[in-house]
Each structure stands twice: as structure tokens, then as C-alpha cells.
Amino acid sequence: MPLVIYILGLTIFSLTTSEFMVAGMMPSLTIAFDVSVTQVGYLISVYALGMVVGGPLLTAGLLRLRMPNKTALLLLLGLYAVAQSVAAATDSYAAMTVAxxxxGVTASACFGAALSICADTVAEDMRGRAASIVLGGLMLAAALGVPVATLIDQHMGWRASFWLVAILTVMCALVIGGLVPRSPSSTAISLGAELREFRSRNLWAAYATSALIVGATFAAFSYFTPILTEVSGFSAAMIPWLLGSYGVANIVGNAVVGRYADKHTFPVMVWGLSLLTAALVVFALLAHIPIVSVAMALAVGLVGVTMNPAMVARVMRAAQPGPMVNTVHNSVINIGLGMGAWLGGLGIDAGYGLRSPLWVGVLLAVLGLLSLAPYMHKRRRFHPRQV
Structure with a gap:
């Protein structure tokens, strides 16, 4: 496997760590900006909003300019590093929000450019394996990036974590600039043909389920730090290790779901959402018991966003999986992420306490189960294409 594939995976790791690490440094950010926990949670939502906007629009713009994938990715990483540096240096909550x-906008487009370079770099029969390495940065960010960023926050301050991501992004860009050969301009695609895929009700139903799964998970995960410290009674020093354990659960769950998602797409999603609902209910009821709260947090890690392989398989069944279909799916997933974090914060702001995000997660998970009900009789064996 070419070295650049691993560098692309490290790039995705950096971008995803930046997206999620706010969840591990909420106490520091609330003090630094003199805002509530809910307002810090919105910093996760606004990043996700940027990804939703950036994916379809910025990618389409780069395709229209026929910019080579390498040039596009280097430009995007440069813009990302600048915005991340602004976030690291600012004392203003408004400036942090804009940054x-x-x-989020540039990160979303980076995903598409990185996967295109991945496909161009390796032989066709190795593209699936190479893509899995690149996207492995997503899970590694939860298992390693967020805990390390939290540790750095606790010992060196939150700015150090933000600066580290900016520096790592620049380093990845320099290596990509040296390793990736010059490529021809992007091939024009038929937007009309791709847009016709969006006439499918099944596709939109698949998108809705994906958004609800991710929303249910992040309604809870976005507020794990205050729940585990203020309700469960863990010290701040324990949070990086607990978040790291959650990330390991993500990796394990993703591996298991990936093995069965193709042949058993709907059963995997039904069982996953059922277990997610049960874990969130127990967590909400017994969050004051430390051992139970840890067990349920790990259970959420095992069956939450780890349903991604099954979500992708369902989308590939519902429509021809062209670039725009997959880009919009990524946007929908981030809508779910932002929606979950936002709704969880509303519960806290309304005075229902720190457990309320867990109950919001329960509601979204139940809605996810209901969205699958009309399709359960259509379970057929399906083999999604690797891209």
C-alpha cells in the first residue's frame, strides 16, 4: 500500500479530531469564552453545519473549475489550516463559531478530494482496501485523537490542542504535495444523471435513518464529559481515558458491523438501534452509578455510529452510488450530528438537567427504528460496490 494512502488517513484523522475534540474540553471552553455548556456544544453543531454546506457546494465548484484532485486538496488543507489557526488564537466566541x-466547510470537501486521490493512486482491485485505510482516520480520531486532545487541554490548555491540529494539517499537506503525482483535471460528470437519483423515495428514507442514528448517538456523546463528571462523579483526569475507551468501542463495533452489513443490512440496523435505545435508557436512569454509566457509554460506542457500514449499504441499495449521492449522504450524516448536539443542548437549557440529552437520544433512536419499519419486508441480499 503506498505511503500516501496512510498520509491521507492521517489527514482525515486530523480533520475529524478537530470536529469532535470540543466534546472533551467543554469545561475549559466554557471558562475561556464565558459561555454555557450548551453554547460550547453548539461549536460541534456549527462544524457539522459547515460540512453540510461545504460538501455539495464546494465539491461541485471545484469540479466546475476542473481543478486536479491534488491541487484541490492542497488548497483546501491550506484554507483549513488558516481557519483552524483563527480558532486557536481567538478570544471571541463569535470568531470561534465562524472559524x-x-x-467544517473545507473539511467536507477534503473528504471527497482525499478519496479521489486514493482511487487514482492504487490499482482498481485495491481501492476498497485503500479507502478503508483512509476512512479509518474517522474511528482513530474517536479512539486516540479526542482523548489526546483532552489530555493536552488539561495540561497545556485548549489552544494547544487547536494549534496541534493546525500544524498536523500543514505537515500532511506538505507530504501529500511531495508524494502525490500531478494528476489530470477532474473528469466532467453528468450532474443531471446524478440528480435524477434523488427522485427515489427509498433514498430519502435511507438518508433519514442515517441522520436519526447519528443524531441519537451525538445527542448523548456531545455531553458525555459533563454527564460523567457532574452526574457520575468521575474526575476530570479520568475523562480522556473514558473517551479513549469509547473510541476503542467504536473501532470494535465498526469491525463487527462491517462484516455483516452487506448480507444483513436491515437486521443489523434494527438490532443496533434497539441496543442503542436500551443503552441510552439505562444510562439516563442510572447515570449516577459510575460503573453503569461507563458500561452504557461503551455500549453506545459499540452500536451507535458504528452502524455506518450498514447505513452505506442501504444507500447503495436505494440509488446508484455516484459522487453526489455519497456527498449528500455525508451531509445528511452531519445534519444528524448537528441536530443531535443541538437538541441535547436544548434539553439542558430548558432546565431538564444533564441527563436530558440521553433522553433526546432515546427519542431519536426510536424514530430511527420506526423509519425502518416500512422496509423490513424488503430484506434482500445486497452487495454494495466498493468505491
Whole structure:
């Protein structure tokens, strides 16, 4: 496997760490900006909003300019590093919010450019394996990036974590600039043909389920730090290790779901959402018991966003999986992420306490189960294409 594939995976790791690490440094950010926990949670939502806007629009713009994938990715990483540096240096919550939005916009387009370079770099029969390495940065960010960023926050301050991501992004760009050969301009695609895929009701139903799964998970995960410290009674020093354990659960769950998602797409999603609902209910009821709260947090890690392989398989069944279909799916997933974090914060602001995000997660998970009900009789064996 070419070295650049691993560098692309490290790039995705950097971008995703920046997206999620706010969840581990909420106490520091609330003090630094003199805002509530809910307002810090919105910094996750606004990043996700940037990804939703940036994916379809910025990618389409780069395709229209026929910019080579390498040039596009280097430009995007440069813009990302600038926005991340602004976030690291600012003392203004408003400026931080704007910077988070623009890092989300550029990160979304980086995903598409990185996967295109991945496909161009390796032989066709190795593209699936190479793509899995590149996207492995997503899970590694939860398992390693967020805990390390939290540790750095606790010992060196939150700015150090933000600066580290900016520096790592620049380093990845320099290596990509040296390793990736010059490529021809992007091939024009038929937007009309791709847009016709969006006439499918099944596709939109698949998108809705994906958004609800991710929303249910992040309604809870976005507020794990205050729940585990203020309700469960863990010290701040324990949070990086607990978040790291959650990330390991993500990796394990993703591996298991990936093995069965193709042949058993709907059963995997039904069982996953059922277990997610049960874990969130127990967590909400017994969050004051430390051992139970840890067990349920790990359970959420095992069956939450790890359903991604099944979500992708369902989308590939519902429509021809062209670039725009997959880009919009990524946007929908981030809508779910932002929606979950936002709704969880509303519960806290309304005075229902720190457990309320867990109950919001329960509601979204139940809605996810209901969205699958009309399709359960259509379970057929399906083999999604690797891209």
C-alpha cells in the first residue's frame, strides 16, 4: 500500500479530531469564552453545519473549475489550516463559531478530494482496501485523537490542542504535495444523471435513518464529559481515558458491523438501534452509578455510529452510488450530528438537567427504528460496490 494512502488517513484523522475534540474540553471552553455548556456544544453543531454546506457546494465548484484532485486538496488543507489557526488564537466566541463553520466547510470537501486521490493512486482491485485505510482516520480520531486532545487541554490548555491540529494539517499537506503525482483535471460528470437519483423515495428514507442514528448517538456523546463528571462523579483526569475507551468501542463495533452489513443490512440496523435505545435508557436512569454509566457509554460506542457500514449499504441499495449521492449522504450524516448536539443542548437549557440529552437520544433512536419499519419486508441480499 503506498505511503500516501496512510498520509491521507492521517489527514482525515486530523480533520475529524478537530470536529469532535470540543466534546472533551467543554469545561475549559466554557471558562475561556464565558459561555454555557450548551453554547460550547453548539461549536460541534456549527462544524457539522459547515460540512453540510461545504460538501455539495464546494465539491461541485471545484469540479466546475476542473481543478486536479491534488491541487484541490492542497488548497483546501491550506484554507483549513488558516481557519483552524483563527480558532486557536481567538478570544471571541463569535470568531470561534465562524472559524468552526469554515473548518467544517473545507473539511467536507477534503473528504471527497482525499478519496479521489486514493482511487487514482492504487490499482482498481485495491481501492476498497485503500479507502478503508483512509476512512479509518474517522474511528482513530474517536479512539486516540479526542482523548489526546483532552489530555493536552488539561495540561497545556485548549489552544494547544487547536494549534496541534493546525500544524498536523500543514505537515500532511506538505507530504501529500511531495508524494502525490500531478494528476489530470477532474473528469466532467453528468450532474443531471446524478440528480435524477434523488427522485427515489427509498433514498430519502435511507438518508433519514442515517441522520436519526447519528443524531441519537451525538445527542448523548456531545455531553458525555459533563454527564460523567457532574452526574457520575468521575474526575476530570479520568475523562480522556473514558473517551479513549469509547473510541476503542467504536473501532470494535465498526469491525463487527462491517462484516455483516452487506448480507444483513436491515437486521443489523434494527438490532443496533434497539441496543442503542436500551443503552441510552439505562444510562439516563442510572447515570449516577459510575460503573453503569461507563458500561452504557461503551455500549453506545459499540452500536451507535458504528452502524455506518450498514447505513452505506442501504444507500447503495436505494440509488446508484455516484459522487453526489455519497456527498449528500455525508451531509445528511452531519445534519444528524448537528441536530443531535443541538437538541441535547436544548434539553439542558430548558432546565431538564444533564441527563436530558440521553433522553433526546432515546427519542431519536426510536424514530430511527420506526423509519425502518416500512422496509423490513424488503430484506434482500445486497452487495454494495466498493468505491
Amino acid at each position: 468552526r463553520f469554515f473548518t
